[in-house]
Amino acid sequence: MVDVVAFFLPQFHPIPENDRWWGPGFTEWTHVAAARPLFLGHAQPRLPADLGFYDLRVKETRVQQWDLARRHGVTAFCYWHYWFGAGTRLLHRPLDDLIADSEIPHRYCLGWANEDWTGAWHGRGEEVLQRQLYLGREDDTAHFLYLLPHLRDPRYLTVDDKPVIYLYRPSTVPDLAAFTSLWRDLAEQHGLPGLYLVGEAAGGWVHDPRSGVDAAVWNPPPPPADDWLADVFPVPPLRQQPRVFPYDDRYAQWLLDGIPADIRQHPCVVPGFDNTPRSGARGVVLHEPDPETFQRAVARARARELAEPAPRIVFVKSWNEWAEGNVLEPDTTFGHAFLRALADGLAAGVRGVPQKPSEGRP
Secondary structure, three states: OOEEEEEEOOOOOOOHHHHHHHOOOOOHHHHHHHOOOOOOOOOOOOOEOOOOOOOOOOHHHHHHHHHHHHHOOOOEEEEEEEEEEOOEEEOOHHHHHHHHOOOOOOOEEEEEOOOOEEOHHHOOOOOEEEOOOOOOHHHHHHHHHHHHHHHOOOOEOEEOOEEEEEEOOHHHOOOHHHHHHHHHHHHHHOOOOOOEEEEEOOOHHHHOOOOOOOEEEOOOOOOOOOHHHOOOOOOOOOOOOOEEEEOOHHHHHHHHHOOOOOOEEEOEEOOOOEOHHHHHHHOEEEEOOOHHHHHHHHHHHHHHHHOOOOOOEEEEOOOEEHHHOEEOOOEOOOEOHHHHHHHHHHHHHHHOOOOOOOOOOO
């Protein structure tokens, strides 16, 4: 079996902090609805279709999300969670609701989005809105205990009964080996058989056998600079930014190939990237997202995992990053095309022979 884990953004409900920073009622939909095309052929705005401009506080929305995901091959969501130290959390309502209501059907795991919240993507420069703090052993213990009810939840994704936890920035944890050792000890103390820790493959930790992280995922946005990939990703002759790269098989293959690492790597596939709804002309665009290209990437990723020893996991960036253009959910531009491409790519990956996306699948 190959698990298909789609990253899940919880920023689709208002919180007091976002009201204070960005104005009353702010959610990701604020950016999405205001987006406009910045060059000829730029596919903006991308607007939600079946699920509408939803609010994650609504249980029925979350039931519909899982029904769509499950029917097209997603086996778990990886919810981003935000622990900034000293008990400071943000966007935790969807996770709190999961624990409170066992009838929300999501199979899921957690990804710690351990970085500062800044205004960089939103026109406020490098202003730090919420700083990520690393306060040592006591705080790391409190963080683990906060996660523990999730790790014990029967819906939680496991590998050999070990809960899966994703670390967004392992390289920024001051003593990664001590941190992972502590969490593994705490897991054992609380009756868990261990943890399966996965980290984003950025930084020297991927070559350090002491890191305590089990696997890596090469999960970057499109290249942040033109020069080092200019020969691979020719940039269309635009008048100005945003930086634009073609959404094609070359990019998908670069993503699947990962980076040199002394650690197991799970592949990542993307249905697109376009953060201009947040960043305007300072953004980055994978131009002309294409379901058939995505389907081929999914097929290669699944075939690659089938050739590896267990555990076998394909990550998808993302289920609902609407303001970054990482979207599997139906929209008014592509409808269900990327969901169908995911399902068909997974089926093709069993045989190793990609097929054209099917027609008419709901």
